[in-house]
Amino acid sequence: MTGKTASVRKTLARLFLLALPIGLIAVAGSVPSAFADPADHLIISDVLIKTRTPLSTFGSPHILIVNPTAGDLDLSRVYLTDGTTAPAAFYYNLPLGTPAVANPGGGNGGDFNARFPAGYVLAAGDTLAIAINGSTEYQEAYGRQPDLELYEDGNACDEVPEMLEAFPGSIDAGNLVGGGNTPALSDVGESLVLYTWDGSSDLVQDLDYIAWGDYAASLVDKSGVTIGTGTYLNDTPTADQDVAAVPNFRRALRRVSLDEGTEALTGGNGVTGHDETSENMGTTWSVVDVGVDGHQVPAAPATFHPSAPIVTQSGQTPSEPYDGQETVVRITALSHSAISGVTFFYSVDGGGYTDVSGSVDGDDYVATLPAQSEGAVVNWYATVQNVAGGETLYPANAPVQVNSYTVGAVPPPGSGAVKLLITEVSVDPVEAEFIEIHNPQNFEVNLSDYYLTDAIYYSSYGNQLYWQIAWAEVDRSAVGGGFYNDFTARFPDGYVIPAGATITIAIRGSDNFQTTFGFAPDLELYEDG
Structure with missing residues (x-):
C-alpha cells in the first residue's frame, strides 16, 4: 500500500466509523474518491457557514482541515483567520507585534485570528473539525464533539481543547474571558486563510486560502509588502482571483478533491512556494448539501488533545512601581484538569528573561519581581500548565507581546496623591x-x-x-x-x-x-x- 493510498483510507475511515442516525450525518461517507495530485501541505476542505434551528437539520458552523500528506504534521505554529479586511486589517501584519497599530485582524466584528494549541499533531490523511460556536452547539447538531472549539462557550472549562488567540484579544469570545466578540462567518462574502509563522521571522507563509461571495475587501493581496527585512512575492491581484460561490442554509462549501486545481506551484508566498491566491476556487470548491452524499463531519476524536488552561485576567501591585519597590504580578487561570504549575518570566531593559515560579494566592497565581531602579522597563509574561499536559502562554503571543511597566521615581515624602x-x-x-x-x-x-x-x-x-x-x-x-x-x-x-x-x-x-x-x-x- 502506498503512502498516498494509506492516507486516503485513513481519511475515509475517520468519516465512516461513527456514523449516527442524525439528519446531518451520512451512514456511509462520500469523501471525494478522486485524489489526483493532492496538495503537499495542510488544506481547508469544508466550511459550513449559514445555519439556523433546528441544529440537527441545519448544523453548526465549523471548518474542516485535512492533512493530505503522507506524514504527520505538527500544527503548533499554524494559524487560521477570517480577519482580513482591507484597508485596515491584514493577517500578515502579525510579526509586527503591535496589534493595536499593525492590526492583524480578529477580535471584533465577528472576526477571529487563532492559533492551534502547542503540540497539536494532525496525522497523515486525517481530518479535524473546528467548531466556530463552541462544542456545546456542535454536539447538539451532530451528536459528537469536534476536535477543537474556537473558544470555550461554557461557563466552565471542558475537555474539548480551544484554539488559542494569535495575539491578545484576537478571538475575544466566551463568558470565561468576558469576551465582547461573537465569531461568525459571513454568508455575503469572506475569506479564510490558513497560515504559519515561526514566531520570529518577518514574514508569514500561506498554507491555504478560500474566498467566497462578493466582498472584495476580504480578498488577500500582499504583493510587494515589506515587513522588517522581508518582502512578499506577488499574489494574484484581487480583481483576478476566482472565488467560490456562497452556500445557503443546509449547504456547505466543499473541496471537489484534495488537489488545488490550476494553482501556481512556484513563485508564491506559500509554505511550499505555491501562490495560494491563484487557485481557481470557483472550480475546486462546490456547494453541497449537508448529509448523505454531501458535506459530513468527521468522527469525534478517540482522545482529545489536552485542553489548555484559560487565563481570565492579569494585574500587578503596585500598578506604578517606584524606584526600590518590589512588584507582585498575578494571573487568574481556569482549567479542565488541575493546574500543575505557573511560571512568570521577566526581563529588565530588554535583557534576557528570568523565570520565577508562581505561588497560589486565593484564586490567583502570583510572583514577586525584584525592585528595580528608576527608569527601568520591566517586561513580563507567564506560562500555565495543567496535569493533562496543556499549556498556555499569557499574553497569547509572548514574548512577541508582553505586559510591561516602567519604574518611576520615588515621590518626595508627602507629595502626590495619598491613599490610605x-x-x-x-x-x-x-x-x-x-x-x-x-x-x-x-x-x-x-x-x-x-x-x-x-x-x-x-x-x-x-x-x-x-x-x-x-x-x-x-x-x-x-x-x-x-x-x-x-x-x-x-x-x-x-x-x-x-x-x-x-x-x-x-x-x-x-x-x-x-x-x-x-x-x-x-x-x-x-x-x-
Whole structure:
C-alpha cells in the first residue's frame, strides 16, 4: 500500500466509523474518491457557514482541515483567520507585534485570528473539525464533539481543547474571558486563510486560502509588502482571483478533491512556494448539501488533545512601581484538569528573561519581581500548565507581546496623591470592635484633618452625610454621628502613620481591646477608663 493510498483510507475511515442516525450525518461517507495530485501541505476542505434551528437539520458552523500528506504534521505554529479586511486589517501584519497599530485582524466584528494549541499533531490523511460556536452547539447538531472549539462557550472549562488567540484579544469570545466578540462567518462574502509563522521571522507563509461571495475587501493581496527585512512575492491581484460561490442554509462549501486545481506551484508566498491566491476556487470548491452524499463531519476524536488552561485576567501591585519597590504580578487561570504549575518570566531593559515560579494566592497565581531602579522597563509574561499536559502562554503571543511597566521615581515624602486603606473591620466581639487602617505608600502620612465615620443615613426626615461637614453651618443632624451609635471622628493633630504601617482604632475603648487581645490599640475612639 502506498503512502498516498494509506492516507486516503485513513481519511475515509475517520468519516465512516461513527456514523449516527442524525439528519446531518451520512451512514456511509462520500469523501471525494478522486485524489489526483493532492496538495503537499495542510488544506481547508469544508466550511459550513449559514445555519439556523433546528441544529440537527441545519448544523453548526465549523471548518474542516485535512492533512493530505503522507506524514504527520505538527500544527503548533499554524494559524487560521477570517480577519482580513482591507484597508485596515491584514493577517500578515502579525510579526509586527503591535496589534493595536499593525492590526492583524480578529477580535471584533465577528472576526477571529487563532492559533492551534502547542503540540497539536494532525496525522497523515486525517481530518479535524473546528467548531466556530463552541462544542456545546456542535454536539447538539451532530451528536459528537469536534476536535477543537474556537473558544470555550461554557461557563466552565471542558475537555474539548480551544484554539488559542494569535495575539491578545484576537478571538475575544466566551463568558470565561468576558469576551465582547461573537465569531461568525459571513454568508455575503469572506475569506479564510490558513497560515504559519515561526514566531520570529518577518514574514508569514500561506498554507491555504478560500474566498467566497462578493466582498472584495476580504480578498488577500500582499504583493510587494515589506515587513522588517522581508518582502512578499506577488499574489494574484484581487480583481483576478476566482472565488467560490456562497452556500445557503443546509449547504456547505466543499473541496471537489484534495488537489488545488490550476494553482501556481512556484513563485508564491506559500509554505511550499505555491501562490495560494491563484487557485481557481470557483472550480475546486462546490456547494453541497449537508448529509448523505454531501458535506459530513468527521468522527469525534478517540482522545482529545489536552485542553489548555484559560487565563481570565492579569494585574500587578503596585500598578506604578517606584524606584526600590518590589512588584507582585498575578494571573487568574481556569482549567479542565488541575493546574500543575505557573511560571512568570521577566526581563529588565530588554535583557534576557528570568523565570520565577508562581505561588497560589486565593484564586490567583502570583510572583514577586525584584525592585528595580528608576527608569527601568520591566517586561513580563507567564506560562500555565495543567496535569493533562496543556499549556498556555499569557499574553497569547509572548514574548512577541508582553505586559510591561516602567519604574518611576520615588515621590518626595508627602507629595502626590495619598491613599490610605481600611484593611480590616471587626465587629465580634462587640466590646472589642476595631478598625484597621494601612498606609501602602513609601512615605509617612500626617493624619491631621483626616476623619473617620460610620454615619451615613438617608431619611425622609433629613439626610446625614459626611461630606456635608464642609458646609458653612453644620451640626450632627446634617453630618451624622453622636446618636444611634454612630460617630464622626477626627484624628489627633500631628498624628502620623509611617510608610507601610498599619494602625488599629478601638471603637469601644482601649481597656476592652486590651482585655480581649492582650495588647493596646494605636488609638481609641473615646476614653473608656
